[in-house]
Amino acid sequence: MIGPEDVEAAARRIEGRVRPLVVTPAEPAAPFGAGAARLSFALEFLQHTGTFKARGAANLAAVHLAEHSMPEAGITIASGGNAGLACAWAALATGTRATVFVPATAPAVKVAKLHEYRADVRLVGTEYAHALEASQEFAEKSGALLSHAYDNPYIAAGAGTLALELLRQAPDVDTVVVSVGGGGLFAGTAAALLARGVRVVAVEPEHCRALNAALEAGEPVDVEVDSVAADALGARRISRTAFELARDPLVSSVLVPDAEIVATRRALWHGRRLAVESGAAAALAALRGGAYTPAAGEHVAVVLCGANTDPSDLA
Known part of the structure; x- marks a missing residue:
């Protein structure tokens, strides 16, 4: 709570x-x-x-930077688009890497914007749940900080x-x-x-x-x-x-x-x-x-x- x-x-x-x-x-x-x-x-x-979502991403990044707990692999997140954009924006603003998993069905306008924010964009599956599973696997293997679109x-x-x-x-x-x-x-x-x-x-x-x-x-x-x-x-x-x-x-x-x-x-x-x-x-x-x-x-x-x-x- x-x-x-x-x-x-x-x-x-x-x-x-x-x-x-x-x-x-x-x-x-x-x-x-x-x-x-x-x-x-x-x-x-x-x-x-x-x-x-920029508000939550900024808050998460500020906490981990202040506590020196941001991993070298940066942040990873699954998103329908908007949470990924916020994560990528916050990462770019703080010199952190962002790996964003989105469904292949995500709107093209959001995917294009993710690339503008220099995120490593990975298209997976057709639903948010598919992208979430992929982001969790990536975090486990890479050591990246696993963010969440909403449940954090x-x-x-x-x-x-x-x-x-x-x-x-x-x-x-x-x-x-x-x-x-x-x-x-x-x-x-x-x-x-x-x-x-x-x-x-x-x-x-x-x-x-x-x-x-x-x-x-x-x-x-x-x-x-x-x-x-x-x-x-x-x-x-x-x-x-x-x-x-x-x-x-x-x-x-x-x-x-x-x-x-x-x-x-x-x-x-x-x-x-x-x-x-x-x-x-x-x-x-x-x-x-x-x-x-x-x-x-x-x-x-x-x-x-x-x-x-x-x-x-x-x-």
Whole structure:
């Protein structure tokens, strides 16, 4: 488990290393499904590497560099793309090597960016789980530090630092809505906010429901992965930390159909000229599609968390 003190420690470590969170009102709220509620957007897709994952990668690297525990072989990670980008960025910024395993189905835009960050990119299998197994084998043989896309306390705590920045800019926020894959962003956000009485809505695609299925089963379980947002949210199993935090009564777990994710992504482009990933659009899709209905006057902040996408299909 992680708590608010872990997120606060991460914030101190990465201060000056990551871009400040931009928070903007999304008025009028009604077209986005929020009715009489107040709606804000947390534009975390403006972060280094295009996602919140830069925060966790920066935190992990800072810890190991400070403790002189970074191996000569550097860091290795498995990723659908975004966590690998963050790992490669953090490695390049600190003079460390990065070996990134991604499924062969990873979006070309993400693979190209990995090469720009000088990562050793290895395409393995068709799912995140295949890349994870390969990264584990590589770490065992090479001695590289095995990072994880989401199931690591430093990664999750780093991700949660955006919630602290959100609170500083919107101290009256009642509810924060986040997309969930393996649970790193959710865990960090929940760790930062639940103790402060702020609700967290965890949003997943209907067919990438690792957290929702775990809550239903009473423990983390493997799920099938089949969604337009699978490259970012396609974890087979939720982290134990995320599962435990999600049992808090201030947490709601909701599901959204792919059709609503696609429609929301297009609405963000046509209405706001915001080009985000399907995984990022999933959070707002919960409001547009009615999976989460805010109360009148409720201040809801939606985290738009990823921009590593090919916008050619948004025209």
